[in-house]
Amino acid sequence: MSVWLECDNCGTEHTIPERADEPGSGTVCPSCGERPYTVRRRGLVWHPDP
Numbered sequence: 383m384s385v386w387l388e389c390d391n392c393g394t395e396h397t398i399p400e401r402a403d404e405p406g407s408g409t410v411c412p413s414c415g416e417r418p419y420t421v422r423r424r425g426l427v428w429h430p431d432p
């Protein structure tokens with residue numbers, strides 16, 4: 383399952399292969415290089431409808 387990232391800094395959206403977070407070498411925004419981003423996992427429903 384890929385992870386969908388939306389940068390909180392510049393708004394760039396991109397997907398990355400799911401992987402463990404590595405301190406010091408984690409994923410950064412390919413556009414601005416900042417790390418504050420919102421992680422969205424495709425297929426994951428936070429509030430499923432009944």
Ligand SMILES: [Zn+2]
Nearest residue numbers: 389392411414
């Ligand atoms: Zn960015």
